[in-house]
Amino acid sequence: MKTCLDCFPCFLNQTLNVAKIITDDKKIHHEIMTGVMGKLLNISFDMSPPEVSQIVYSTISEITKIKDPYFKEKKEQNRRAMELYQELKEKINNSEAPLFLAARVAIAGNIIDLGINRKMGDVKTEIFSALDSPITINDFSKFEENLQQSKQILYLGDNAGEIVFDKLFIEEIKKKKNPRVIFVVRGGPIINDATMDDAKFAGMEEVAEVMGNGFNAPGTILSKTSSIISDLFTKSDMVISKGQGNYESLSEEQKNIFFLLKAKCQIVAKELDVNVGDAIFKHQHQEGRSQDSI
Numbered sequence: 001m002k003t004c005l006d007c008f009p010c011f012l013n014q015t016l017n018v019a020k021i022i023t024d025d026k027k028i029h030h031e032i033m034t035g036v037m038g039k040l041l042n043i044s045f046d047m048s049p050p051e052v053s054q055i056v057y058s059t060i061s062e063i064t065k066i067k068d069p070y071f072k073e074k075k076e077q078n079r080r081a082m083e084l085y086q087e088l089k090e091k092i093n094n095s096e097a098p099l100f101l102a103a104r105v106a107i108a109g110n111i112i113d114l115g116i117n118r119k120m121g122d123v124k125t126e127i128f129s130a131l132d133s134p135i136t137i138n139d140f141s142k143f144e145e146n147l148q149q150s151k152q153i154l155y156l157g158d159n160a161g162e163i164v165f166d167k168l169f170i171e172e173i174k175k176k177k178n179p180r181v182i183f184v185v186r187g188g189p190i191i192n193d194a195t196m197d198d199a200k201f202a203g204m205e206e207v208a209e210v211m212g213n214g215f216n217a218p219g220t221i222l223s224k225t226s227s228i229i230s231d232l233f234t235k236s237d238m239v240i241s242k243g244q245g246n247y248e249s250l251s252e253e254q255k256n257i258f259f260l261l262k263a264k265c266q267i268v269a270k271e272l273d274v275n276v277g278d279a280i281f282k283h284q285h286q287e288g289r290s291q292d293s294i
Helices: 005-022 026-040 049-064 071-093 098-111 123-131 140-148 162-176 196-202 227-235 244-250 266-272
Strands: 135-138 152-156 180-185 209-212 238-242 257-262 279-284
Touching: 005 026, 005 049, 005 266, 026 049, 049 244, 071 098, 071 123, 071 162, 071 196, 098 123, 098 140, 098 162, 098 257, 098 279, 140 257, 140 279, 152 162, 152 227, 162 180, 162 196, 180 196, 180 227, 196 209, 209 227, 238 244, 244 257, 244 266
Parallel strands: 135 279, 152 180, 152 238, 180 209, 238 257
Antiparallel strands: 257 279
């Protein structure tokens, strides 16, 4: 998915939000906004929105010398998500369709996004409300079919907190087929996206191999990830892609991908032909899937 001019208000709104988190000094706010706007003037519209976001947040970091402005918020979202883990696990275990419910939980967890949704309310209320909402694009049956043929799954995580709900989904996947699952986090801090520290807090290593992707963009930029991750992407039987940023950066890839996300902006919603806020479980078809694993 390519960046368009309609993305610019979001980039600038996020920039101002971060500036206000970092400091109350309006002079520094002006310096940050000016620096980011200067960079935006020179971006290529062939870049995906997460690639541009990486430039935006790197510019903010260069100006302020603060690499992880959402550090405290990420810790809090992890803590609040972990408080729900056991309750949701029991709900899934008691379900007549535990794998499907676990998938719904994982999608519901995608509401945790401090870049777009700064006014995040109570996590429990938000999650259980999302569970009662329909999945607008629902390719779960295709997922079940593909799962039976998959020996290796690459699971691309998104946000801190949210990965607790991803863990619940992976637990059910392993019960169903027990494939090798590699869970991928960002290579460094970016907005509230999950890093190795967040995965460790969630206990993700209990259900999957955990790897950083080698790049701190709020998406998966295959040309800039580590060679290990790009090889895994090519050779895995299935890719599970969580969140809007991963969708924006991978929507044009020819690969057996399942996108699980909430549509959070009008541009993505229009591309998917859904409404903002809709839940998505979309299968991306591919050509010439490799059955090799590494």
